[in-house]
Amino acid sequence: MSLLKPRPGIMDIHVYQAGKSRATGNRPPIKLSSNESALGSSPKAIEAYHAAADTLFRYPPSDHLALREALGKKEGLDSGRIILGAGSDEILQLVCRAYAGPGDEVLYHEYGFVIYGLAAQGVGATPVKAPEVDLTANVDNLLAAVTPQTRIVFVANPSNPTGTYLSGSEIERLHAKLPEDVVLVIDAAYAEFCRREDYDIGTDLVDRADNVVVTRTFSKLYGLAGLRLGWGYGPAEIIDVLNRIRGPFNVGSPALAAGLGALEDDDFVERAVAHNEEWRPWLAREVAALGLDVTPSATNFILIRFPQEKDRDAKAADKYLTARGYILRALDEYGLPDCLRCTVGLEEHNKGVVAALRDFMAQAPA
Ligand SMILES: Cc1ncc(COP(=O)(O)O)c(C=O)c1O
16 A cells, blocks of 8 residues: 555545547447537648647747737737646646635636636635526626635636626626635636627736636637647736746647647638537527427537436436437536537537437437
């Protein structure tokens, strides 16, 4: 028996359960479980990725200057206040490592992205969840849960796995009432898919405040989840703190190159957004027409609630769909055991999963 002891609390952390990628049938599975891009990766990103093969023997630049400048130009942001990470996950983790520790609380909303709790536990802090209302983060409930121990508040906007969002004015209201020594992290991983008029990514708030960070990712719209590339935008002081604790070579050169390619790929972005705008509402309508409850979504996925009846519940549906080759995301770890999350796929995948769901509902005894 080893005498090694990890730090207190580490053995309480549940290992993150990624969306399944294997089905039980013979055909290759249709993976709709991880909110990945329906259209694959940006072709310009792939081209740049291949070109980066010639320089794999070199360390990547540690200041990430070229990609930060390109992002700054594209988004109209100060590139000096952008930090890049191995996925936006890394930025979320860095904020926890920098600003929270044992005895501190990290607050987020009830069904917010599971990584917030894991990142908090990873630094010995206590994760605290504020109740949502109608599967949506609630500003009053978040504010009511703030204590003197609160160091960080995470808001997924739009949120995963619910697909709901808070308006810009609600985020402003949350920020206005938060103590100034609390970091507000607005996780905008799905921002590009959110086409609602009252939505705001939050970068203007970053420019006006000392305690707000917005995180973004190349994993979703640009289809680069496998490369691990994300970024954060914050006040100079916070970005300086995060840069001190990140690994100097935390983002590899193929990811940096692909990111630059992706930013130039306006055609791909347009196609990806148009595809999502066409098929997310279609999926939502068709699934609702089967008598299942669908939460209105501002993202590239939908949340489906199943009846809590034997043979018709989410577990039975998951099993049935998996056998038909469709992998959706079970949400037990989010406290939503009666729901499955379904990512928008290609036309044939969307039609196929709806047909499989229709058969599931028809075969289950009413
Ligand atoms: C709300 C939210 N934030 C952040 C991430 C992390 O994305 P990545 O680390 O790939 O940038 C995800 C991925 O599923 C997400 O759903």
